[in-house]
Amino acid sequence: MSVQFEVNGKNVEVEVEPRLTLADCLRHHLRLTGTHVGCEHGVCGACTVIVDGAAVRSCLMLAVQAEGAEIVTVEGLSNDDDLTPLQKSFRKHHALQCGFCTPGMITTAHVLLSEEPDCDAARVREVLSGNLCRCTGYISIVEAVLDARSAYGHKDDAGDRARERR
Amino acid sequence: MKLPPFDYACPTTLPEAIELLASHDDAKAIAGGQSLVPMLAFRLAQPSLLVDLRKLADLRGIRISDAGVTLGAMVRWRDIEEDERLETAHPLLKAAISHVAHYQIRNRGTVGGSIAHADPAAEMPGIAMTCDAEIAVVGKSGAHVIQAADFFQGALTTALTTDEIIVEIRLPAWPAGRRWGFQEFARRRGDFAMAAAAVFYDQDERGKARNAHVGVIGVGDRPLRLTAVEDLLNGESIDEATIAKADAATSAAVEPQDDIHASAAYRRSLVGTMVERALTSAAAA
Numbered sequence: 001m002s003v004q005f006e007v008n009g010k011n012v013e014v015e016v017e018p019r020l021t022l023a024d025c026l027r028h029h030l031r032l033t034g035t036h037v038g039c040e041h042g043v044c045g046a047c048t049v050i051v052d053g054a055a056v057r058s059c060l061m062l063a064v065q066a067e068g069a070e071i072v073t074v075e076g077l078s079n080d081d082d083l084t085p086l087q088k089s090f091r092k093h094h095a096l097q098c099g100f101c102t103p104g105m106i107t108t109a110h111v112l113l114s115e116e117p118d119c120d121a122a123r124v125r126e127v128l129s130g131n132l133c134r135c136t137g138y139i140s141i142v143e144a145v146l147d148a149r150s151a152y153g154h155k156d157d158a159g160d161r162a163r164e165r166r
Numbered sequence: 167m168k169l170p171p172f173d174y175a176c177p178t179t180l181p182e183a184i185e186l187l188a189s190h191d192d193a194k195a196i197a198g199g200q201s202l203v204p205m206l207a208f209r210l211a212q213p214s215l216l217v218d219l220r221k222l223a224d225l226r227g228i229r230i231s232d233a234g235v236t237l238g239a240m241v242r243w244r245d246i247e248e249d250e251r252l253e254t255a256h257p258l259l260k261a262a263i264s265h266v267a268h269y270q271i272r273n274r275g276t277v278g279g280s281i282a283h284a285d286p287a288a289e290m291p292g293i294a295m296t297c298d299a300e301i302a303v304v305g306k307s308g309a310h311v312i313q314a315a316d317f318f319q320g321a322l323t324t325a326l327t328t329d330e331i332i333v334e335i336r337l338p339a340w341p342a343g344r345r346w347g348f349q350e351f352a353r354r355r356g357d358f359a360m361a362a363a364a365v366f367y368d369q370d371e372r373g374k375a376r377n378a379h380v381g382v383i384g385v386g387d388r389p390l391r392l393t394a395v396e397d398l399l400n401g402e403s404i405d406e407a408t409i410a411k412a413d414a415a416t417s418a419a420v421e422p423q424d425d426i427h428a429s430a431a432y433r434r435s436l437v438g439t440m441v442e443r444a445l446t447s448a449a450a451a
Contacts, residue, residue: 001174017171018171018172018173018216019170019171019172019206021169021203024168040167040168040207041204041207041208042200042203042204042271045268045270048270054244054273054274055269055270055273056270056273056274057200057270057271057274059203059207060199060200060203060204061199061203062174062199062216064176065199065218065220108269108270112269126269126355126356127269128269129268129354129355129356130267130268130269130270130271130356
C-alpha cells in the first residue's frame with residue numbers, strides 16, 4: 001500500500017505492507033534510525049515519536065495509519081549546528097549512558113515541556129513512567145527535563161521562590 | 167516480534183465498516199490499536215483483515231445530558247483526561263481513567279477498544295460493570311444495546327459478534343452528592359492493576375447508604391460486581407466497622423488465580439484493602 005505523510009517537515013510517500021509498524025517504516029524505509037525499537041509491544045517507550053503533536057509509540061501504530069499525519073522524530077528535534085537546550089540539559093546532567101532509551105526520552109520530554117512548561121518533578125516522573133531506562137536510575141533524566149523547562153517558557157525559579165514567600 | 171501479515175481497510179462510513187467485517191473471515195476492527203497491536207506482535211491474534219475505525223467521526227465525542235455520560239467508542243483516554251465537565255458529570259470515571267496506561271498510550275488508546283478487548287484488569291470495563299453501563303453496538307443485523315453485565319463473558323471474551331462494532335458506551339446519570347471512591351494497586355502507576363476497586367453509593371435522609379455499587383478488577387476472568395458486599399453496605403452508615411466488614415466480604419467473594427504477578431492469596435487480600443480504601447475515601451468526601 002502507498003502511504004503519504006510528513007516527517008520532520010518533509011512530505012514522504014512510501015510503499016509498505018499493512019503490517020509494517022510506523023517504527024519500522026521510519027527506520028527501514030526512511031532511514032531515520034534515531035527512533036529506537038526496544039520491546040516491539042508498547043512497553044519500553046524507546047520508539048516514541050510525535051504524531052500530530054502527541055507523543056505516540058511508533059511500534060503500536062501501523063505505517064498505513066499515519067496517512068496524512070505530521071510526524072516528528074528525534075532527528076527533527078535536533079539542529080545541525082549545536083545541541084538543543086533539551087539535549088544540552090541531558091548532557092549536563094548525565095541523563096544517558098548507553099543511549100538506547102534516549103530518543104524516546106527526548107521526544108516524550110519535548111512534548112511534555114511544550115505543553116506543560118511548568119510541570120513539576122512528580123509530573124515528569126509520571127509522564128516518563130512509560131519510558132524504560134536500564135542505565136541511569138532515572139534521577140538524572142528527571143533532573144535534565146526539569147532543568148530544560150526554562151527553554152520552554154517556564155517561569156523562573158526565583159519567581160517560584162518569591163511566590164512561595166508571599 | 168513483527169506483526170503477522172493482514173490486509174487493511176480504512177472505511178469512511180459505519181455501514182461500510184460493518185460490511186467489511188461481515189464479509190471477511192477473521193476480520194478485526196482496530197481503534198487505537200494499543201491492545202490489538204501487542205496481540206498481533208505476540209501472534210495471539212492473526213486477523214486476515216484489519217478494519218481501521220479512525221475515519222468514523224460519529225464514534226468520537228463525549229456527550230453529557232440529564233440521562234448521563236455517553237462516550238463515543240473512539241474517545242481516547244486523553245479526551246477524558248482533558249474534559250473538565252466530567253469532574254462533576256462522572257468523577258468516578260475520571261478518577262479510574264487516570265490509572266489507564268502511560269502517557270503515549272493515553273494519546274491513542276480508546277474507550278471502545280478497551281471494552282472490546284475486555285482485559286480483566288483494565289479500568290474501563292471495570293467502570294462499565296460498576297456503573298451498569300449500556301454498550302451500544304451496530305452490526306449486520308442492526309443496532310442494539312448490550313448491558314455491561316451481559317457483555318463481559320471471560321478474559322478477552324465478549325458478547326460482540328464478529329460483524330459488530332461498538333459505537334458508544336452510556337453511563338447512567340451521576341447525581342450530585344453521590345459518594346464514590348476508586349483505588350488501584352499496580353507496581354508502577356499506569357501498569358495493569360493487580361487489583362482495583364470502584365465504589366459508589368447514595369445516601370438516604372438518615373445518612374445511610376443506598377444504591378451501593380462495588381466493582382473490582384484484576385481478581386477474576388472479567389470485571390466483577392460484588393453484590394454480596396453491596397447488600398452489606400445498603401442501609402448502613404459507612405463507618406469503620408461497616409468498612410471492615412466490606413473488606414472481609416470482598417476477599418471472601420472473589421476467586422483470583424495465582425499468576426506471575428501475584429499469588430491468589432495476595433490478590434484476595436489486596437482487593438479487600440482496595441475496597442476498604444475506596445469506601446474510606448468515599449465516606450470522607
